[in-house]
Amino acid sequence: MNVLFATSEAVPLAKSGGLADVAGALPKALRQAGTEARVILPKYDTIPWTLLQRFRKIDEFSVQLGWRTQYVGLLEGEVDGVVYYLIDNEFYFHRGGLYGYGDDPERFIFFSIAVLEAVRRMDIAWDVLHCHDWQTALIPFLLKRRYFADERLSSIRTMFTIHNLRYQGVFGKQEMMDLIGMGPEIFAWDGLEHDGAANCMKGGLLYADKLTTVSPTYAEEIKTEYYGEGLDGILRVRAGDLAGIVNGIDTELFDPMNDEAIAVPYLDSLARKRQNKLALQKELGLPQREDVPVIGIVSRFVEQKGFDLIDGVFGELLEEDVQLAVLGSGEWAYEQMFRSASHTRYDKISLWAGFNDGLARRIYAGSDMYLMPSQFEPCGLSQLLALRYRSVPIVRETGGLKDTVQPYNEYTGEGNGFSFASYNAHDMLFTIRRALHFYREPAAWEAIVRNGAGADYSWNRSARSYISLYEQLAPERKEKDSWPVTS
The missing domain is CATH 3.40.50.2000 (Glycogen Phosphorylase B;)
Structure with a gap:
C-alpha cells in the first residue's frame, strides 16, 4: 500500500511540537512493517541546510488561489530511510518560523491545494492520504467537493488524525470562499460553517474516510461537551469511523544506553x-x-x-x-x-x-x-x-x-x-x-x-494498528495483492 502523510511539520526537518515527532517516526515504523509511507510538508526556511542538500526539484507548476496564481516547487529527498516531498513557495514559507502569522489560513489552504495538485502529477498511485491537524484538514473536504471528478484523485481514500482538537483553523467565510474558489454552498449543514465562521477542522471531521486521534481515552473524551471544543456533536455522529491509537516514541533516537547527551549510559541500573x-x-x-x-x-x-x-x-x-x-x-x-x-x-x-x-x-x-x-x-x-x-x-x-x-x-x-x-x-x-x-x-x-x-513504547504496535485501518480504507488493493499468481 502507498500512504502519503500530509503534515505541517515532521522531525527532523521542522518541529514545533509533538505532531512533528509523530510525522517523523510513524512513517519509519510503517515502512519497516511493509507499507510504503512517504511525507509531504512545506519547505520552510528553517529546515537545516545539511538536510536540504539531500533534496532535488522534481516538478514545478502553479495553482489557483482565488484570483491569485501561485508558484509551487516540488522537491524530493530521502532522510533516515523515508522519502520526503517539500512544497516550495518562498512567499508563504520563507518566514523564519512555522506558525503564528496573520495569513496562516491562506498559507495552509495554499499548502492543501498544492498537495492535491502535486499528488495528481506524481507517478505513484496513492491509496491513502493521511492528513494531520487543522493545517491539512481541508484536504479531505477538497478531495470530495472540488476534485471528486478527477480521475487521478477520485480513488484515493483519506484518514484524518486529530492531535489537538483545540486548534481548529477558524477564520472568515468570505476569506475561505475567496481562497478556495467556491461559493456559499460550502457553508451548508454538511460544509465548513461553525459558529458563524469557516472551520478547517470541521472539514476534516466531516469528509475524511477515517478519523483517528492519538489515544483511546482522548477518542472517548472528545465526544463529550467538556472536551469536544464545540465539535463533539460531529464526533458522536462519526463515532463508528473514529479510532484512538496511542503514539509511540522513536526508541532508537531516545535510548539511554546510546544517548550522547547524557553523562552516563544506563538502562535498568x-x-x-x-x-x-x-x-x-x-x-x-x-x-x-x-x-x-x-x-x-x-x-x-x-x-x-x-x-x-x-x-x-x-x-x-x-x-x-x-x-x-x-x-x-x-x-x-x-x-x-x-x-x-x-x-x-x-x-x-x-x-x-x-x-x-x-x-x-x-x-x-x-x-x-x-x-x-x-x-x-x-x-x-x-x-x-x-x-x-x-x-x-x-x-x-x-x-x-x-x-x-x-x-x-x-x-x-x-x-x-x-x-x-x-x-x-x-x-x-x-x-x-x-x-x-x-x-x-x-x-x-x-x-x-x-x-x-517492561512495556513497549516504540511505534511498532501503533504502526500495526494504523496499517489495519489503511487496509479497511483500501480493500481493493489488499484483495489485489492477495490474488494468486497464475501462468
Whole structure:
C-alpha cells in the first residue's frame, strides 16, 4: 500500500511540537512493517541546510488561489530511510518560523491545494492520504467537493488524525470562499460553517474516510461537551469511523544506553541513573544529593499542561524534601513563578527558560519522577520519554496519560507511575507526596521502575494498528495483492 502523510511539520526537518515527532517516526515504523509511507510538508526556511542538500526539484507548476496564481516547487529527498516531498513557495514559507502569522489560513489552504495538485502529477498511485491537524484538514473536504471528478484523485481514500482538537483553523467565510474558489454552498449543514465562521477542522471531521486521534481515552473524551471544543456533536455522529491509537516514541533516537547527551549510559541500573542525577544537579546548580528525589518538568508553560495546579500548591510543594528541574517557556505568569522560586529557593528548584534538547534528555535521565498534571492531553510524549529513561511519571488521568500510566498499587505490585483523577491542586499534591513516600522504600521503587521498563513504547504496535485501518480504507488493493499468481 502507498500512504502519503500530509503534515505541517515532521522531525527532523521542522518541529514545533509533538505532531512533528509523530510525522517523523510513524512513517519509519510503517515502512519497516511493509507499507510504503512517504511525507509531504512545506519547505520552510528553517529546515537545516545539511538536510536540504539531500533534496532535488522534481516538478514545478502553479495553482489557483482565488484570483491569485501561485508558484509551487516540488522537491524530493530521502532522510533516515523515508522519502520526503517539500512544497516550495518562498512567499508563504520563507518566514523564519512555522506558525503564528496573520495569513496562516491562506498559507495552509495554499499548502492543501498544492498537495492535491502535486499528488495528481506524481507517478505513484496513492491509496491513502493521511492528513494531520487543522493545517491539512481541508484536504479531505477538497478531495470530495472540488476534485471528486478527477480521475487521478477520485480513488484515493483519506484518514484524518486529530492531535489537538483545540486548534481548529477558524477564520472568515468570505476569506475561505475567496481562497478556495467556491461559493456559499460550502457553508451548508454538511460544509465548513461553525459558529458563524469557516472551520478547517470541521472539514476534516466531516469528509475524511477515517478519523483517528492519538489515544483511546482522548477518542472517548472528545465526544463529550467538556472536551469536544464545540465539535463533539460531529464526533458522536462519526463515532463508528473514529479510532484512538496511542503514539509511540522513536526508541532508537531516545535510548539511554546510546544517548550522547547524557553523562552516563544506563538502562535498568538505578545506580547508574543516579550518576546522571548528580551530573544534572551539578549542571543546574542544585545541591548534589543522591538521596533527594528530583522531579523533572519539560513543557510549554500553559494552562492546558496543569501549571495552575502547580501554582496553587507551589509553596507547599517546596517545603518537601525534593528538587525540581524545570525546562520550558510559555505564559509569563508561570514562567515568572518558576523564575522567582529559583532565586529564593535555589536549593530546591532550577529553571532553564526556553528549550534545549540536550538538557531535556538530561532531565529525563537525571530525574527520579516526572510531573505532568495536564488539564487535557490528547496523548503526550513526555510521559513515554520519562518511562523510557526510567523516570516515574506523576500524571492526571486524562487522554493518553490515562492510557499509558497505570497507578502503583502497593498491594498487588502493579503500576508504572502515580496518577490522580480530579483536576485539583491538592489531589495533585497528595499524589506527589505518595510518590515521595514510595521513593523512600527502595524495594517498592525498584518494582515501579521495573514495571515501567517492561512495556513497549516504540511505534511498532501503533504502526500495526494504523496499517489495519489503511487496509479497511483500501480493500481493493489488499484483495489485489492477495490474488494468486497464475501462468
